[in-house]
Structure formats: structure tokens, C-alpha cells
Amino acid sequence: MKNHQGITYLEVMILALLCVILIILxxxxxxxxxxxxxxxxxxxxxxxxxxxxxxxxxxxxxxPLAGEYSLGSWPFVVPSIxxxxxxxxxxxxxxxxxxxxxxxxxKYTRYASDAREFQFYGxxxxxxxxxxxxxxxxxxxxxxxxxxISQGDIFLRQNFYARYKNKW
Numbered sequence: 001m002k003n004h005q006g007i008t009y010l011e012v013m014i015l016a017l018l019c020v021i022l023i024i025l026x027x028x029x030x031x032x033x034x035x036x037x038x039x040x041x042x043x044x045x046x047x048x049x050x051x052x053x054x055x056x057x058x059x060x061x062x063x064p065l066a067g068e069y070s071l072g073s074w075p076f077v078v079p080s081i082x083x084x085x086x087x088x089x090x091x092x093x094x095x096x097x098x099x100x101x102x103x104x105x106x107k108y109t110r111y112a113s114d115a116r117e118f119q120f121y122g123x124x125x126x127x128x129x130x131x132x133x134x135x136x137x138x139x140x141x142x143x144x145x146x147x148x149i150s151q152g153d154i155f156l157r158q159n160f161y162a163r164y165k166n167k168w
Contacts, residue, residue, distance in 0.1 A: 008021060016102035016165075029128075031148075032148050035131050035148045035149065036144070036148070038096045038097065038131070039076050039131065039142070039154065040145065041096055042095070042096050042097065042106075042128045043153050043154060045093040045096075045106065045128075045157070046106065046126045046127075046128065046154065046155070046156045048089055049078055049082070049092075049093075049106065049108070049126050050126060050132045050156055050158075051089075052082045052088035053082070053088075053124060053126075053158075055069060055088045056082060056088050059086070063123050063124050063158075064079045064081050064082065064110070065079060065110060066078075066079060066108050066109055066110055067079040067080055067081075067105075067108070076107065076108055076109050077092075077104075077105035077106065077107060077108055078092050078105055078106055078108040078126065079108070080092060090101050092105055092106075093105075093106060094106070095107075095129055095132055096128070097128050097129040097130055097132075097133055097154075098129065098133070099129065099133040099134070100165045106124050106126055106127065106128055107126065107127040107135070107138075107155075108122045108124065108125070108127075109124060109125055110123060111123055111124065122158030122159030122160070123155065123158045124157075125155055125157045125158065126153070126155060126156050126159045127153050127154065127155035127156075128151045128153060128154040129153060129154075130142040130151075130152050130154050131148060131149045131150070132149055132150065132151050132152070134151070135153065136151065136152060136153050137153075138153050138155045139153075140152040140153065141153065141154075141155065150160070
């Protein structure tokens with residue numbers, strides 16, 4: 001009998017299966033990292049807008065009224081007055097998690113001190129759709145421990161920002 005040196009068909013198939021499994025795990029890790037980086041980017045954008053709102057308030061003694069946007073799922077957006085004539089923020093960022101291909105602005109609402117929502121939100125809140133790309137009217141906060149594409153919006157309320165500015 002001849003002693004064959006080499007690998008068998010079964011060994012090649014097992015090796016190919018292991019390679020496919022490793023590639024799938026790598027792709028899943030890359031997707032998770034991309035979503036985490038987008039969430040971090042949206043939080044940074046929201047913090048920058050919050051800082052601009054506070055700077056605007058220190059100059060004008062009130063927060064700006066919301067801008068209007070008719071194409072999106074929420075009609076009130078961060079006002080362009082934050083960019084000119086005084087640039088409190090260089091430009092108004094779009095929501096990375098917009099369901100439309102052209103993007104929507106981040107959502108913004110300002111409440112009067114006698115409004116019912118004032119007790120919960122403070123004078124304003126800024127929100128993004130979150131990784132599920134659906135606007136939940138800031139009723140649920142996005143929590144990555146529920147899955148990286150779990151339901152919920154990424155939002156910041158003025159009363160929370162005032163207390164935990166450096167922790168959010």
C-alpha cells in the first residue's frame with residue numbers, strides 16, 4: 001500500500017467552514033463597532049448643540065425657538081440661528097440615524113416654563129432616531145445592552161444636561 005501524504009477532502013471542508021465562521025464573526029464585530037461609533041457621534045453632536053443652546057441663552061436670556069422642517073417625522077429641529085449671525089456652532093448636524101437617504105436634522109423642542117412637559121424635560125430636548133431608525137417620540141431611551149439595534153431614541157433633556165453635563 002502507498003502512504004499518501006496530503007490533506008483529504010474532509011479536512012479541506014472543515015478548514016473552509018472554520019474560515020467562514022471566522023469571517024462571519026469578524027463582520028459582526030465590525031458592524032457592532034460601526035454602530036457604537038455612530039452612537040458616539042450622535043451623542044457628541046447632541047452635546048455640542050446643548051453647549052450652543054446654553055451659550056445662546058447666556059447671550060439672549062432665553063433658548064431659541066425650534067426651526068421647522070416639513071419633510072421629516074418631527075416638525076421641529078435645531079434652529080439655524082445657532083449658526084449665524086453669531087456662530088454658537090459651526091453647522092447644524094444631521095441625524096446619522098435618519099431613515100431617509102438625504103438625512104434629517106436632529107429633533108429639538110423648546111418648552112415654555114408653564115408647559116406640562118417642562119417638569120419632565122426642562123426647557124428643551126434634543127433627540128435622534130437611534131439605531132433602529134424609528135422615531136419613538138423620545139419615549140424610550142436607546143440602551144445598547146438590549147442589543148445594538150434595539151428600540152429607543154438617543155436624546156438629551158435640559159434638566160438632565162444641567163445636572164450631568166460631563167457624564168452624558
